Amino acid sequence: xxxxxxxxxxxxxxxxxxxxxxxxxxxxxxxxxxxxxxxxxxxxxxxxxxxxxxxxxxxxxxxxxxxxxxxxxxxxxxxxxxxxxxxxxxxxxxxxxxxxxxxxxxxxxxxxxxxxxxxxxxxxxxxxxxxxxxxxxxxxxxxxxxxxxxxxxxxxxxxxxxxxxxxxxxxxxxxxxxxxxxxxxxxxxxxxxxxxxxxxxxxxxxxxxxxxxxxxxxxxxxxxxxxx
Amino acid sequence: xxxxxxxxxxxxxxxxxxxxxxxxxxxxxxxxxxxxxxxxxxxxxxxxxxxxxxxxxxxxxxxxxxxxxxxxxxxxxxxxxxxxxxxxxxxxxxxxxxxxxxxxxxxxxxxxxxxxxxxxxxxxxxxxxxxxxxxxxxxxxxxxxxxxxxxxxxxxxxxxxxxxxxxxxxxxxxxxxxxxxxxxxxxxxxxxxxxxxxxxxxxxxxxxxxxxxxxxxxxxxxxxxxxx
DNA sequence: AATAAATCACACAATTTGGGGGAGTTATAA
DNA sequence: TTATAACTCCCCCAAATTGTGTGATTTATT
Numbered sequence: 001x002x003x004x005x006x007x008x009x010x011x012x013x014x015x016x017x018x019x020x021x022x023x024x025x026x027x028x029x030x031x032x033x034x035x036x037x038x039x040x041x042x043x044x045x046x047x048x049x050x051x052x053x054x055x056x057x058x059x060x061x062x063x064x065x066x067x068x069x070x071x072x073x074x075x076x077x078x079x080x081x082x083x084x085x086x087x088x089x090x091x092x093x094x095x096x097x098x099x100x101x102x103x104x105x106x107x108x109x110x111x112x113x114x115x116x117x118x119x120x121x122x123x124x125x126x127x128x129x130x131x132x133x134x135x136x137x138x139x140x141x142x143x144x145x146x147x148x149x150x151x152x153x154x155x156x157x158x159x160x161x162x163x164x165x166x167x168x169x170x171x172x173x174x175x176x177x178x179x180x181x182x183x184x185x186x187x188x189x190x191x192x193x194x195x196x197x198x199x200x201x202x203x204x205x206x207x208x209x210x211x212x213x214x215x216x217x218x219x220x221x222x223x224x225x226x227x228x
Numbered sequence: 229x230x231x232x233x234x235x236x237x238x239x240x241x242x243x244x245x246x247x248x249x250x251x252x253x254x255x256x257x258x259x260x261x262x263x264x265x266x267x268x269x270x271x272x273x274x275x276x277x278x279x280x281x282x283x284x285x286x287x288x289x290x291x292x293x294x295x296x297x298x299x300x301x302x303x304x305x306x307x308x309x310x311x312x313x314x315x316x317x318x319x320x321x322x323x324x325x326x327x328x329x330x331x332x333x334x335x336x337x338x339x340x341x342x343x344x345x346x347x348x349x350x351x352x353x354x355x356x357x358x359x360x361x362x363x364x365x366x367x368x369x370x371x372x373x374x375x376x377x378x379x380x381x382x383x384x385x386x387x388x389x390x391x392x393x394x395x396x397x398x399x400x401x402x403x404x405x406x407x408x409x410x411x412x413x414x415x416x417x418x419x420x421x422x423x424x425x426x427x428x429x430x431x432x433x434x435x436x437x438x439x440x441x442x443x444x445x446x447x448x449x450x451x452x453x454x455x456x
Numbered sequence: 457a458a459t460a461a462a463t464c465a466c467a468c469a470a471t472t473t474g475g476g477g478g479a480g481t482t483a484t485a486a
Numbered sequence: 487t488t489a490t491a492a493c494t495c496c497c498c499c500a501a502a503t504t505g506t507g508t509g510a511t512t513t514a515t516t
Contacts, residue, residue, distance in 0.1 A: 094392050117389065122382075140378055143378060144379065145378030146381035147381070148381065148385075150368060153373055154372055156385070157349075157374040158374075160342065160345040160346050161346060164321065171492075179410065181448065182407065182446070185473075186472085194495085197494085200473085200474090200495095202493085203474085204475080207474085213474070214473090214474085215412075215473080215474095399462065412473095412504090422463070422464085423463075425465060425466085428464095431504090432505085432507095435505085
C-alpha cells in the first residue's frame with residue numbers, strides 16, 4: 001500500500017542559499033502521485049519568484065530533510081495512506097513553526113479539513129485548483145493570508161455558527177455556556193447574579209429538553225447540535 | 229450619538245420582483261457613512277448582475293423592511309455605534325437564515341471578527357477592499373464561498389491551531405481535554421482505561437503546572453493559552 | 457544513576473450534582 | 487381573560503465529585 005520511501009529530487013544546497021538571497025521563495029512538495037507531483041514542480045519552477053527545492057512522495061522523507069531544505073512553504077497532499085498527512089503536518093510544524101504548509105487535497109470532508117487546520121496547515125486547497133490559483137495561493141500565504149477553496153472557507157466559517165433552532169431559552173443557553181467552561185452551579189449563579197437555586201432550576205430544564213441527565217451528556221449534545 | 233433613523237432609499241417592489249426573475253442578485257446595504265454607502269450603491273448598480281434594492285444607515289431600519297426587501301445578500305458595516313452591528317446580524321439571520329451577510333468593516337480585531345462570524349456573517353472584508361474584490365466577494369458568497377480579507381482568513385485559521393509550547397505532557401493534555409467536555413474523574417478514567425486515582429494524579433499536576441486550583445480556572449487558562 | 461512520565465493508593469472535608477417536591481412574578485399569546 | 491412560557495427562588499436528600507495531602511511503583515530516556 002505504501003510505496004518504497006525515496007527522495008525524489010533534491011537540489012544542492014550551495015546554489016539554493018544563493019537563490020534565497022535573491023528573494024526566491026523556497027518550496028517543498030510532498031505528494032505521492034508522480035504525475036501531480038511533477039506537474040507541481042514544473043509549475044512552481046516556471047514562476048520566477050519560486051523555486052522547488054525538493055519533492056518527496058512521503059512525509060517521512062520530507063521530515064528527514066527538513067533542516068537542510070529550509071523551505072518557506074510546503075505544498076502537501078494529505079490524502080496519503082494512514083494518518084501520515086495530518087501527523088506529518090504536526091511534526092513539521094513543531095520542528096519548524098515558521099514554515100507555511102499549504103494542503104492540497106481531493107478531500108473536503110469536515111473531519112480531514114479541521115484536523116489539518118488544527119494540526120497547523122495555513123491553507124487548504126482542493127485538488128481541482130487551477131495553476132494560477134495555486135501560484136496565487138502561495139503568494140497569499142507568504143503575505144500572511146490563508147488561502148482556501150471556496151467550499152473549505154464556507155465550512156470553516158460555518159464552524160463558528162450556531163444553530164438557529166435551539167430548544168433552550170436564552171437564559172438556559174447562558175447557563176449551559178458557563179457549564180461548558182467548567183463552572184460550578186455556585187459560580188454560574190454569581191456570574192449571572194441569580195440564586196444558586198435558580199441555576200439548578202435552569203439546569204433541570206436543560207436536561208429535560210436535551211433529554212440527558214449529566215453535565216457531560218448535556219455538553220456533548222449541545223456541542224453536536226451546535227446550540228452553544 | 230445615533231443619527232435619526234431614516235430609510236435612505238427604497239425601490240418599489242413591483243419592479244424588483246421583475247428584476248429578480250431575470251436572475252438579478254438583490255442586495256441591501258447597511259452603512260452609516262453616507263459617502264461610503266453611496267459609493268457602494270453606485271458600485272453595485274453598475275454591475276449588471278446586481279441590484280441594490282435598498283440602503284439604510286441603521287440596522288433597525290433594515291430589519292423593519294427585511295421581509296419586503298427580500299434581499300439575497302446584505303452588505304453591512306459592523307463598526308456602527310453600540311453592538312447594533314453584531315446584534316443586527318443575529319436578528320437578520322434568525323428571521324431570514326438564507327440571506328448571506330457580508331461584513332465590511334475597518335476593524336480587524338479578533339473579538340469583533342469572531343463575534344460577527346458566530347452571529348452569522350458569511351464573509352468578512354476590511355474596508356480597504358477594492359471595488360473589484362467587493363464585487364468578486366458578492367459573487368463568491370452566492371456561489372457558496374466565504375470571502376475574507378487575507379488578514380481575517382489568517383485569524384480564522386489561526387483560531388483552530390493550538391500552541392506548540394504546552395507545559396503539559398500528552399497524557400495530561402488528554403485528561404484536560406476530557407475535563408473540558410464536562411466529564412467527571414470517573415468518566416475520564418473509564419475513557420482512558422486507567423484508574424480514577426491516576427486521573428486525580430494527573431489533574432493535580434495539571435493544576436500545579438497551570439498554577440490554578442479549580443476546574444474552571446484550568447479550563448480558562450488552557451483555552452486562553454490555546455493548549456487544548 | 458537520575459529524571460520525567462505514567463501509573464496507582466488511601467484518607468478527609470467540603471462542595472457539587474441530580475432528583476424530587478414546590479411557589480411566585482412577569483410578559484406575551486390565545 | 488386566561489393560559490402559557492420564562493425566569494425566579496426555596497427545601498430536602500443521597501450519592502458523587504472535587505481539591506489536597508502524602509505517599510509508592512514502573513517504564514523509558516538521558
